[in-house]
Amino acid sequence: MAVTFSDLHTEQGLKTLEEHLAGNSYISGDQLSLDDVKVYAAVLEKPGDGFPNASKWYDSIASHLAKCFPGKAVGVRVGGGVAPSEEAPQTEAPAARADDDGIDLFADETEDERKAAEEREAAKKDTKKPKESGKSSVLLEVKPWDDETDMKKLEEAVRSVQMPGLTWGASKLVPVGYGIKKLTIMMTIVDDLVSVDNLIEDHLTSEPNNEYIQSVDIVAFNKI
Known part of the structure; x- marks a missing residue:
């Protein structure tokens, strides 16, 4: 990335993003790239009215991800890297390829979700196991x-x-x-x-x- 954004959950971080997007449609210029997905995942929520450029950019990335994962704008794996998400975790989904830019996006299953799934499976096995009588x-x-x-x-x-x-x-x-x-x-x-x-x-x-x-x-x- 040409520009490094930190603390995107703070007003100062969003201000830096807003200023960068004032002259760019996307993080790396006029074309969607891996950098956009990473930065999108780092933003906790859609920027408010005080950040019109960032808000418009956020909607654009969200729309693009929605085409790949209808109803699942969540953390994604892009080209081998993992972009964190603050949204609700989803179960692992098959790879989807964007129509125009060739970016592979994957829904990531969190550690907590995997643990919860294992506990549910264990509970099912316990209920199916016949009780041993004396x-x-x-x-x-x-x-x-x-x-x-x-x-x-x-x-x-x-x-x-x-x-x-x-x-x-x-x-x-x-x-x-x-x-x-x-x-x-x-x-x-x-x-x-x-x-x-x-x-x-x-x-x-x-x-x-x-x-x-x-x-x-x-x-x-x-x-x-």
């Missing part, structure tokens, strides 16, 4: 009606109860006395899916399983 290991004690109860069929009746979140484990017969044995059996449950109380009342000790099962007690209940 599990428990439960030891049940299943008692028959008497010594004539078929314990094999009793165990089959217990294991016949199937539902989401319920997995039956190891079992064994334990002598009680007078020829009577009880069944002890392990099971693993997903806490949010299986209620042990309901399992016992609604399935194990109700028809048809109550033909073999007299009662069921919880011997141990441990969170996994």
Whole structure:
């Protein structure tokens, strides 16, 4: 640039720009150039009525940028350099080429905007991720009606109860006395899916399983 403009957000800086544009249509003369876009990006807002030349120049550059980016007069990258913008940041846009002067203009995504976009994506993933429910290991004690109860069929009746979140484990017969044995059996449950109380009342000790099962007690209940 032939002229260096500093502090374009101050009245003195705008005065320097106004004086320069008094004899020029654009920063570097009579043709739009890279310098115009850089200076435009450095001006915080359109100069007021006290700067007619700068105001007319500002409108001209804004109009030119609007042709490349309708509704997006924002910070641009020009020929490898980045011109800062005080306008609201926009997401990155494809390159656009001005019809007459061959300047490539790109909308720049700010660091804050990229960070916000990453946080939104992370939030979406969190909401889509299924919540992991806790599990428990439960030891049940299943008692028959008497010594004539078929314990094999009793165990089959217990294991016949199937539902989401319920997995039956190891079992064994334990002598009680007078020829009577009880069944002890392990099971693993997903806490949010299986209620042990309901399992016992609604399935194990109700028809048809109550033909073999007299009662069921919880011997141990441990969170996994």
